[in-house]
Each structure stands twice: as C-alpha cells, then as structure tokens.
Amino acid sequence: MANYKDIAKIANVSIATVSHVINNTRFVTPETRKMVLDAMEKLKYRPNLYARGLAIGRTNTVGLVISDIRNPFYPELVQGTEEIAQKNNYNVFLCNTDYDIKKGLNTIGALISRKIDGIILASSQVDDSIVREVLDSNVNFVMVDWGSRNIRVDSIAFDYMVGIEESLDYLITLGHRLIYFISGPKERKTSQIRINNFIESLKKYNNKNLKYKIIEGDHKLEGGCKAAKKILKEKDIPTAVMCSNDLTAIGAMQVFIENGLRIPKDISIIGLDNIKLSEILKPNLTTIELDRYKIGKTLMEFLLNRINNNDLPVQKVIFKTKLIKRESVSSNKNIN
Numbered sequence: 001m002a003n004y005k006d007i008a009k010i011a012n013v014s015i016a017t018v019s020h021v022i023n024n025t026r027f028v029t030p031e032t033r034k035m036v037l038d039a040m041e042k043l044k045y046r047p048n049l050y051a052r053g054l055a056i057g058r059t060n061t062v063g064l065v066i067s068d069i070r071n072p073f074y075p076e077l078v079q080g081t082e083e084i085a086q087k088n089n090y091n092v093f094l095c096n097t098d099y100d101i102k103k104g105l106n107t108i109g110a111l112i113s114r115k116i117d118g119i120i121l122a123s124s125q126v127d128d129s130i131v132r133e134v135l136d137s138n139v140n141f142v143m144v145d146w147g148s149r150n151i152r153v154d155s156i157a158f159d160y161m162v163g164i165e166e167s168l169d170y171l172i173t174l175g176h177r178l179i180y181f182i183s184g185p186k187e188r189k190t191s192q193i194r195i196n197n198f199i200e201s202l203k204k205y206n207n208k209n210l211k212y213k214i215i216e217g218d219h220k221l222e223g224g225c226k227a228a229k230k231i232l233k234e235k236d237i238p239t240a241v242m243c244s245n246d247l248t249a250i251g252a253m254q255v256f257i258e259n260g261l262r263i264p265k266d267i268s269i270i271g272l273d274n275i276k277l278s279e280i281l282k283p284n285l286t287t288i289e290l291d292r293y294k295i296g297k298t299l300m301e302f303l304l305n306r307i308n309n310n311d312l313p314v315q316k317v318i319f320k321t322k323l324i325k326r327e328s329v330s331s332n333k334n335i336n
Contacts (some may be wrong), residue, residue: 002043010039056212061091062303063111065104067123069096071219071247072305073292077122080296088304089118097123104130109273116220118303122296124190126198140310142302144295154302155296160272161197163288163321167242167270168201170323175332176240176268178211182227184219184244184250191219194244194272224251232259239332240266246271246278246287253281253328264330266298274324283327290321 004018011018014030020026021036028036039045064081066074078094085092092109097104105121108130111119118140121130131151134141145155171179181198184191195214202212215230217223224247231237232255243249249271253263261267263283271278273285278285302315 002045007039011035061116063093064118065095076292077296081300082292140306165201166323177239178242180238182217182243221251224248228252228255242270246273246275268329272319286329287324
C-alpha cells in the first residue's frame, strides 16, 4: 500500500508537502498540489479518512437512526438529510432499530465508538435511555421529539392537530357521523400524540351527533389489515376511517376492497404521512401531509450548526401538517 513517502518521491516534493495537500493544513501552490494529486492517482492512494479524522478531531461522518427501513415514510427524509450532508462534505451512516430499544442502544454505542461528529435520532421509538446515552457521550445530536421530554436539545416536532382538524372538518362537512380511527401501538409516544389530537379535535363537534371508536394498529400494512377485519365485525360499520399513517390506511383499504366495500362510495379513508405510494393507489389516498424531505434537510442543517458552533442557543422548529384531498373520500349519501 502506498504511503506519503512513495507519493513524495513520484511528485518530487517533501513528505511534509504531501501531508499538507492531503490534510489541507497549509497553503500549497496549485502546481505543486496537482503534482501530488497526480502521484496519488498513479499510486491509487486513498487517504485513511478515519485516521485523519482522529488527528484533526473531526471525521465528517454522522449517524442517522430510523425506526424501520421498510417504512416508506423514511426514504425522503434520508434523501433530504444526505443532500445537505453531501453539500457539506459529510457522509451519513444509516442505522435501523426495528423499534427495538436494545438494538437502538447498541446502535448508538457503535456510532459513538466510531468517533462520528453527530447523530440524528429520527426513530419514533426513542426511549429516554437512548437519549441519556447520547447526552452522556457528549456527541452532538439532534432529534425528532415525538413527545415532550423537557430537555434542552436541538429538535423538530410535528403539529398533527392542524391536519387532523382539517380531516375531521372535511369528513363532517361531507356528512360522515360514524368515524373510526386506527392508531399505532398505544405505548408509543407518536401514537399517543395522534390519538390525543384526534380526540381533542372531536370536542368541537358535540352537537353533530358524532360517534367514533379507536382501533389499535401497529403503523404497518399488516396492522391496517387486522384493524380493518375488526371493523368489519362491528355491528355498525363506519362510513369513514382515519388512520395514524399511510401504511395502515393502505392495509385497511386492501381488506375493505377484498370484502366487497367500494372506496369511497361505501367507506371513506384518510391516511397520514403522504408517502409516494399514496399517490399511485387506485383510488389514490386522501392523507395528511408531513414534508419528510424538508424534515431531513432541517435535521441535518441543525446538526451541522451544532457541530460548527456548540455555543448556539437550542434550535427547535415545529412542522405543520395539512390535508391532501384525493379520491379515497366522498360524501356520505345516507346522512339524515
């Protein structure tokens, strides 16, 4: 394997000059820099970035921790994160926890041991033990705050209430009075927030003879299918179903259609996330949008700000949600 001495010999420069070119530690004339780079190319030399990072106290790598690599919620978030990272000469390690706290802790430990410059916690299953692990390590980090933790850390949060209120207004204006909500796992903070927002939004419709029921799902396609099968066993089938995410809604749609219900003529469905798949379904899915690409960009921008200036005030932003109207909702013609 080639080393600095080999490069210096071919480029006819000193070893110190080679070091300055590779590490950008001192000005080197363009002509000399080109000779060194040409020699590196001839020898197929690739610098040891990890060792270089340790020497200068920065590795130009960050970790992005997500809950479920199979969930279509995440690709645009990852894309936004990587775009900002690449523009700033950073690499991103993508880590998947599968909603497992122990795996999450092991992942965080592995990232910290690699001496990375920062961590983005974008998993919806971030236990307080994981947050403490990162805090104790003194690694720069930013997180998606799926619930109030009362800690001073850079974070983004979501205002689901706006989109959920818009969805209920839309359904009730169209005559729907029996509305079911398929939630995520009730022990998760992200699910609790959406359930509470749904219930809170219903309060202003006390005079509308509105009835509702909450069915627990798992934020996965399979959970949507199981919840829909439970709904079909109910004495009174709802005219509209709101779902805690799009995968749940897609699973529910599949079961309803297989059992002879027409969407939206017999039952209307609304999801949450606005994943790409929701646009190409037939009928395509009415949903509540979260701008995941912008979320990913913001998380990476926050982290770079913190890496470059640790004395910054705490950075926080709240992303609004909004209803995207498509084909999976229509009026309830049976309303009295």
